[in-house]
Amino acid sequence: MYSGNRGRSVSFLKNILTLRNLTFVVGAILLGSLLHFFFTGAGGQRYLAVRLVPLALILQILFVYQDRWFYPRLPALVNHIAVLAYLGIALYAMYYLTQNYEDIAIWRQARYTQHDFIVGVLVFLLVMELSRLIHPILFWVNVVLVLYTLFGQHSPIDFFWHPGMPLDRIITSSTVEFSTGVFGRYSQLALTLIAAFLLLAAAASGFGAQKALVDVMRRLAGRSRHTIPQTAVLASVSVGMVSGSGSANTAVTGSFTIPLMKRYGVPGTFAGAVETSASMGGLIMPPLMAVAGFIMAEFLGVPYWDVVVRGFAVAFVYFVSLVLAVYLLSVRLLPATPIQIPTVPLYCWLRTVIFFAGIIYLILLMSTFGVGAMRSALYTSGAILGLLILTWLYFRYVLKDPAVMGESLLGNLRTAVETHAEMTSYLTLLMATLGIMIGLFTVTGFITRMGSLLLQLGEFHIIATILMAWVFGWLVGTGLPPTATYIIVAVIIVPPLRQLGVDPWVAHFFAFLLAIWGELSPPTSLTAAVAAKIAESSFMRTMWEALKICLPITVMSFAIFVRSDMVVNPGWDQIVDTLLVAVGTAGVTYAVFGRFFSAWWPMAGTRLVFLALAIPVVFHPDDNVAIACAAVLLPLIMIGVHRHRKVAPRQELQEGVASEPAK
Structure with a gap:
């Protein structure tokens, strides 16, 4: 009897003491600490980073270890010991730095003790090792920068020469100085404003709002096969509002939209390219704007709403051209046969309405009522979560809807907490890694020399400066996520552009669009890779098709230098420039994808006509000339869409659809 009870107790403990449960507990502690700070501001942002960056590192260790070994080629025991050691380092650093915070931050500046230095070394190595596992390209960039910082005096090229810096200075400036490096402004931003907005995504994820959004968008797409790919566009712009990652957006929406498109005859390459392009738009879409919008507000010293109101203009231009490109391609690749409209349960409609009502509420709080961005995000997250809980309770216990009978309230709340913990800890590690990188860029004088060039x-x-900056941004963006690309480009490129007289809003949005384009730029694109994997198509072909569809990002990157009111002066001037750029990019899109005639030589001629009208609409400095060209181009686009529906379908393309079986 006693042995049986003990066996059940051991089994119960094994079920409780799991890695996932430990991760949830740490995530709940992180969330509770953040909420306490959001409502009290106790200790300030720097002290918050010192306390919670190690906690975020612990979460990343636990999340990674749930999925894979840290060192697959080594025995399990070695992996277990390594993880315990990493957890111990993070815990001890959190304890030591918080207990000695005032002494280190004030009294021991530039005269750190040996104990301070040892803790700094451990934190530095832990961040580097985790970045090696999660952000490998950033890791190797930092390794090169450390070597460059140590031995810059041996550079044979004058442009890269600097007097060098000792290792202890690299360690202290990256860790225990607190104002830079691991605990600097980027980590502080990740744990404050960004973490507050991630509550929106967490609340939506906890109650399956993303899946509901896809179902509703599929219903809204209509009865025609031609509108099926627009499901991906609508779903991605919706999920992208609260997602800061193109690849994550693709993974969430693409797992539903790509199989849907293929089921109705869309070739896998095209399906993957559409989802990739739509997810790129999700990065542009406020209120998150790939997380770069928060950093832009920090750089410019303005309220976040000032960034959002300009971001909507950029997003509008992009999605006008994206919808047009996807429709033109759909007409070419799919037959115009009707399909049955799916039935969407009431529960999905209500979750979707709650989500969009929350976004509208957030916008009203920041714009009309002047509430700060952080408080607005908190109030909106609370409202969305409360309404989702009430809706779930009603469908679960009043209507007894079978769709929710397999769920539990605590399980949904747990998913929300885990989602927030994973996203926040991931971004905190990213920001800590970038803090080290930007600090090394600064102390070596590379930023100053690049600016002089x-x-x-x-x-x-x-x-010439703009083109050089674009090439630099492309090279940076080939291997880095958008947030990292934006920070590097903004730090290195924006100051010289401002000295040349470029408006700071234009310079920063140029850096932002470069960062978004960098997520798609060849030869690497994580978003296209995820989409190609889901679509079971060629990565290179998917990326190439997505590059053509995403052409408006490239056009806008340069258009804002001429149509600067689009991002400088919110109001009627902004609306005029936004509409002009939208018409111009739509004209370019039609020139690339549209077919006015079936024969190739008149078709080539009409494409040149569209380009000849679109270029001055976007780039001519005289507004009167641009408006006159737009007045001609816009009716031509409308007529061209009608013509395209008649002449675009080709026999060989229809055969191409049939050759790729739907799955």
């Missing part, structure tokens, strides 16, 4: 190019012509 751009200024020298500006003396020749500002266009």
Whole structure:
């Protein structure tokens, strides 16, 4: 009897003491600590980072270890010991740095003790090792920068020469100085404003709002096969409002939209490219704007709403062209046969309405009522979560809906907490890694020298500076996530552009669009890779098709230098410039994808006509000329869409659809 009870007790303890349960507990502690700070501001942002960055590192260790070994080639025991050691380092660093915070931050500046230095070394190595596992490209960039910082005096190239810096200075500036590096402004931003907005995504994820959004968008897409791919566009813009990652957006929406498109005859390459392009738009879409919008507000020293109101203009232009491109391609690739409209349960409709009502409420709080961005995010998250809980309770216990009978309230809340913990800890590690990188860029003088080079190019012509900046941003974006690309580009490129007279809003949105384009730029694109994997298509072909569909991002990157009111002056001037750029990018999109005639030589001629009208609409400095060209181009696009429906379908393309079986 006693042995049986003990066996049941041991079994119960094994079920409770799991890695996932430990992760949930740590995530709940992180969430509780953040909520306490959001409502009290106790200790300030720097002290918050010192306390919670180690906690975020613990969460990343636990999340990674749930999925895979840290070192697959080593025995399990070695992996267990390594994880315990990493957890111990993070816990001890959190204890030591918080207990000695005032002494380190004030009294021991530039005269740190050996104990301070040892803790700094451990934190530095832990962040580097986790970045090696999660952000490998950033890790290797930092390794190169550390070596460059140590041995810059041996550089044979004058441009890269600097006097060098000792290792202990690298460690202290990256850790225990608190104002830079691991605990600097980027980590502080991740744990404050960004973490508050991630509560929106957590609340939606906990009660399955993303899946409901996809179902509703599928219902809204209509009865025609031609509108099926628009499901991906609508779903991605919806989920993208609260998602800061193109690849995550693709993974969430693409797992539903890509199989749906293929089921109705869309080729896998096209389905993957559409989802990739739509997810790129999700990165542009406020209120999150790939998390870069928060950093832009920090750089410019403005309320976050000032960034959002300009971001909506950029997003509008992009999605006008995206919807047009996807429709033109759909007409070419799919037959115009009707399909049955799916039935969407009432529970999905209500979750979708709650989500969009929450976004509208957030916008009203920041714009009309002047509530701060952080408080607005908190109030909106609370409202969305409360309404979702009430809706779930009604369907679960009053209507006894079978769709929710397999769920539990605590299980949904747990999912919300885990989602927030994973996203916040991931971004905190990213920001800590970037803090080290930007600190090393600064102390070596690379930023100053790069700025001087751009200024020298500006003396020749500002266009040369812009093109050089674009190439630099493309190279940076080939391997880094959008947030990292934006920070690096903004730190290095924006100051010289401002010295050449470029408006700071234009310079920062140029950096932002470069960062978004960098997520798709060849030869690497994580978003296209995820979409291609889901679609079971070629990665390179998917990326190439997505690049063509995403052409408006490239056009807008340069258009804002001419149509600057689009991002500088909210109001009627902004609306005029936004509409002009939208018409111009739509004209470029039609020139690439549209077919006015079936024969190739008149079709080539009409494409040149569309481009000849679109270019001055976007880039001519005289508004009157741009408006006149737009007045001609817009009716031509409308007529062209009608013509495209008649002449675009080709026999070989229809055969191409049939050759790829739907799955």
